[in-house]
Amino acid sequence: MPKQGDHRERRDSIARALWTIVEQQGWVRATMREVAREAGVSLGQVQHYFSSRAEMLTFAIEFAAEQTSRRVAQGVAALDQPPHPREVLRVILTEFLPLQPGARATSQMNAAYVLEALHDPALRQQVADGLREGRAGVERLIRAAINDGQISPNRDPAIETDQILALTGFAPLLELGVLAPQAALAAIDQHLDRLFSDT
């Protein structure tokens, strides 16, 4: 039996096993039984931590969101301080898109989660709240940049925020290899250049 202190670690390792399955075999294969096999534990142990597949998926997506936030925070900490808002937005977009290994499973899980959420009111609320929070963060950043004269006051902060969010639409194109990572980065850089140069 695991010690009480191992609880969080065990849950995290189950979440990682789930990611591996999502990345290698796809979302529909991510059953509790498959996750137990991948994590090297019994089905009963998975059920000890999660009472249902939905609960396991919810935890895994929250864990993925935490990982993404941590990668964004690390990326921002690595910038010249204080960081320029253009570079902060670039870090957010590049960490959200499947441009690097860690982001690929996260990106697929987000897409799968959105689909699942459309038909599950509780999940839907959770996903929508998370997206609204992310959107609000980007809008605060853009409003601050307008106040600081880094973005033209003629720009509408809400519309600019939505156009930044639209760039996450590259995710499926990148995953399917229809768009090369450098093409996505070029489009992102040009969008940001225009946003910040038109002052």
Next chain:
Amino acid sequence: MPKQGDHRERRDSIARALWTIVEQQGWVRATMREVAREAGVSLGQVQHYFSSRAEMLTFAIEFAAEQTSRRVAQGVAALDQPPHPREVLRVILTEFLPLQPGARATSQMNAAYVLEALHDPALRQQVADGLREGRAGVERLIRAAINDGQISPNRDPAIETDQILALTGFAPLLELGVLAPQAALAAIDQHLDRLFSDT
């Protein structure tokens, strides 16, 4: 037994039943058995038209793509002739996004299909080919507009094409109600205004 001539019609009605299920209950519930129930036919009849769930899904997505193309063609035909490329791009984007009833199921099916395709090499090829074809059509339109002086020659046609494609990233935000249709349209209009005014 249906007449031979009914074959196509029957397949279409099965595809529509599949859409209804996808829209109301989600992609994972769209089994052959559920589709038969929804279409009011026997499981055997569904199996007569489609040898597997994958084949049924492939047909349904092709049917959805045809419907979208038809809506785009109708939208373009309703424009002042000859249509301005800005308006053609607007019709393409608005018909692709879940902004009107017919487009909602199509949009969800596309998202589900991309996820499924990531782990199925044959589907993946089909989906990627379809997306590349769509991307090539948009790029031709942008190159023609640059040649005709409607878009500045300083604009890079490949990057502009990718930025147009990025706007399809509004789909999940619209489906979850995080973005209102009028906000998506405002962002699209502003993007197109800038693309076509900077000459």
